Amino acid sequence: MLPSTIELREADQPVVHRLPRAVAVGLASANIATVAPTLGADEYRVSGVRKVGVVRIAGHTVWLKPKTPVRRLFAMLGYARAGSAIWTEDDFGFEEDEDLVPALAHAFVRQASRALAGGPLRGYVRREDALPLVRGRWRIGDQLTRRGGQPLPVEVSFDDYVEDIAENQVLLSAATRLLRLPGVPADVLGALRRIVRVLDGVSVISVGAPEPVVRPDRRNARYSSALALASLVLSGSSVEQRAGAVVASGFLVDMWSVFEDFVSAALREAFKPYGGVLVSQYQSTLDVEGTVKIAPDLVWLVDGEVRACIDVKYKVEKHGQYPNADLYQMAAYCRRLGLGDGHLVYAAGESEARQIEVIDGPLINQHALDLSRSMAAVAQQLSSFVRQGLRSESV
Structure with a gap:
């Protein structure tokens, strides 16, 4: 019987694995690896694995393990995103031998819980609404076109001081995506649900929708590490590729992209004195x-x-x-x-x-x-x- 959990290691050199046909098709169609059949039953030659993380294909969970220690991988990701070392290798609280998704989930919960310890941020959001009384600015043009001259309700625009702001939307969306990912440890699930409850009333970013831009400032400084991890969750968890009846979903990171972005960021720093x-x-x-x-x-x-x-x-x-x-x-x-x-x-x-x-x-x-x-x-x-x-x- 073929396994329901499969482990592949990041590599270029071909390695023969026993795989269900649906998994082989999913790996190839999602461009996760190069897969070629062999003469053996249910045996495939797998090469070119440069994505790491976890993916679920046709009911099977496939772990894609990096060659680089997970601590180093996170440090590279942070450096590449910020152009400097925004995370040290002691910021995450996980062991060297953990896989990417469990490590990411632990790190996100740790940083998001710290960020929300004093309660969610609030901010002013511009809203337009029809109200029974005037609040903010009366939109006379809309009143005439939409209400036909009727005095009520009043078409107004106003600034509302709410928790439904970009920072909280990013954190909530990342927590929601992590709850759906395969491979998230059981001890993290409860903490993720608590984060979701704390952010009740905040909008979730739809899958495929652009992530809202969050500009760092003194007001959201306590969110900085959590937002960086949340952005990583959102960028890697949009994997979904259909090939007939095969559906692949999960969290994947392209190692070549991580490495090239890190080197480019580090070289920019190195060239500054010259x-x-x-x-x-x-x-x-x-x-x-x-x-x-x-x-x-x-x-x-x-x-x-x-x-x-x-x-x-x-x-x-x-x-x-x-x-x-x-x-x-x-x-x-x-x-x-x-x-x-x-x-x-x-x-x-x-x-x-x-x-x-x-x-x-x-x-x-x-x-x-x-x-x-x-x-x-x-x-x-x-x-x-x-x-x-x-x-x-x-x-």
């Missing part, structure tokens, strides 16, 4: 006619001149080496941009950082970041790479 500007997805063309588009992940511009080119790659190297295609791509970027050096930044695996000197071409530096270290140490590694490598090119 002036210029770090531009993402710098648009240019490779050919004379301008039909072949190129867009390096990051370029450093000083007085409008490209001084450095960086591509960020979250890949598992094959046979101890990083993909040659990355070298070809960077060599083309450097040739087009007139640079003598290019930089590739990887999540470290078996290969070490090295330099590739291209014949009649640029020197390509491959940097390997060790994600088993603290995020502060990884950010320092990136600062050192900027200081030792790129600074020398600008002087």
Whole structure:
């Protein structure tokens, strides 16, 4: 009998698993992994797993486990979202070996409970209504068009001091989504229900609707960590993919996106002392006619001149080496941009950082970041790479 709970680990290399056919179809159709049948009954070769979290497919719960320790993953997520270390690795209160969704649920409950300890925030919300008396501003135009000149009810607009504001809507919506996710620990469910009760009367954000913008200020400062976690819940819990009768739903995070966002944010901090500007997805063309588009992940511009080119790659190297295609791509970027050096930044695996000197071409530096270290140490590694490598090119 095939298991109802299935574990897959983040990896590029193919691994054979016994899976129900519906799960195999769901993984492929939701673009969670590459799945190919083998000659064995109910056996599939699974590769390219770069999403982590938990997903429910056709009644089966599939855990997608990250290679990176969960503490490090959360720290990367926080750094990528804020451009600095908004969470330390001691902010969450969970163990190193926990899975992503239980860890996220524990962290959210902990921070949301702290945020709401003094009661929900209140704020002024602009409302329009028809009332039996004048309150706020009388909307004369609407009174004439909607009421045909009748004096009552009165069409008015006014500011109401309520709890149904964006901050509370985000927290409530995240708590509601977590209650529906597979893999949320039983000891967290009660705390999530308490949060929902505290925010009774607040509107829930519909699935698929944009998350309201919350601008940080002194008034909502106590909500800051809880809102960051809530935003993470809302961004990852909108997974739903239908393939015939197969429905996949759950919470998933793209590891390549987390890594690239973290590296980009950390590099922006590292470049600040040297002036210029770090531009993402710098648009240019490779050919004379301008039909072949190129867009390096990051370029450093000083007085409008490209001084450095960086591509960020979250890949598992094959046979101890990083993909040659990355070298070809960077060599083309450097040739087009007139640079003598290019930089590739990887999540470290078996290969070490090295330099590739291209014949009649640029020197390509491959940097390997060790994600088993603290995020502060990884950010320092990136600062050192900027200081030792790129600074020398600008002087």
